[in-house]
Amino acid sequence: MTQKLLFGIDRLLADPELRRPLAGRRLALLAHPASVTADLTHSLDALAALPDLQLSAAFGPQHGIKGDKQDNMVESPDFIDPQHGIPIFSLYGEVRRPTAAMLNTFDVLLVDLQDLGCRIYTFITTLRYVLEAAAAHGKSVWVLDRPNPAGRPVEGFTLRAGWESFVGAGPMPMRHGLTMGELGHWFIAQLKLDVDYQVVTMQGWQPHAAPGYGWPLGERTWINPSPNAPNLSMARAYAGTVLLEGTTLSEGRGTTRPLEFLFGAPDIDAAKVLKEMQALAPHWLAGCKLRVCWFEPTFHKFQGQLCQALQIHSEGPYYDHAAFTPWRLQALAFKAIRRLYPDYPIWRDFGYEYEFDRLAIDLINGSPLLRQWVDDPAATPADLERAVLADESLWVARREAFLLYR
16 A cells, blocks of 8 residues: 655644744744645645644745745845745845844744755755754754655766855755755765754655655646746756756746756757757667747846747657756767757856856866867767766665665
8 A cells, every 4th residue: 555645744734743842943844835734725824733843933945935036046146035024035135144133033943845966956955054064063963855847866976076056966966866855965975964854754765665755646736846847747858958047058947848948049950959969879869758949038138039949848758767867968969969069159158156266167066077078179978977977876875775665
């Protein structure tokens, strides 16, 4: 008999014994729009309704607790919640780390954030920062765990030393295959933190089960954890398509299907790119279907211009969870574009997540290794495969001690 699926927030709400250690302590909640219960009540409202708990503050990560900020580097202000009368502090405004004044408003921080399973997704960096602050100020952190919708697969180069940033929280690959609760344990071990940390685990989560392979498809409603994370297909592709943020190519922002494209541009022949990809490394195209299409962004890159694109379809009969490798797929698209258009300015030189001295594509990857491979005419897919496989194998072994679900 399959056990009923409960997220961490659902278990905490349902079980007074789980909440007992929180009695008499001031609680803060770190949340975003996808922080909802099984019946779609926001976690802040659900926790505030419990008479045995005392909510004294809340925090919002990038895009805000309400998820109202569309683009990166758009800050959210602090404010007083009009319903509950508590301060809502922004961890993507004047500060990225909680200040001493913010920390003074609570004893225990409850973290209820839906992640996408990708190193660059800044919610995991925020988790690292609040753990470090809690360790320094004697606060407790409880993660109310949620699924990793990308599942357990691992992909991409490990972030190299010296490349830490707000989109690079530590030496892990792009697609890490851990939940937020598991990542908290890993951060504590990696950073040697002395902090009171607990995970309210999920009940009945099966990360290897079809059809969701990480996300409980058909059991829970998808809520955007950030404005441009609209569905499971995007979450599956994100470890590859997020690389486009470091390029001049469109990732589909300004369309209804952002971050589900290998590229979009008005001056690139998508059919030729696909043919070149098929010739270079056809096995990297497995597990999904690529479709030539067109879009005209209403905002962001190429606003108002008709773009050719390749859309990734990672659902239904086209999806093979074990075979799908979005990071390699995106790398291959870059390589094909470079071969077809040798002088095309792929790499975008701009300030990315408040880093101005390094190329965004290198910050996103945690090193220059991918960019160097793309730009080297002699480098082959086999060369990249050998290099990245070594990192991936090492991570799979390292993360084993931190897995809470099998």
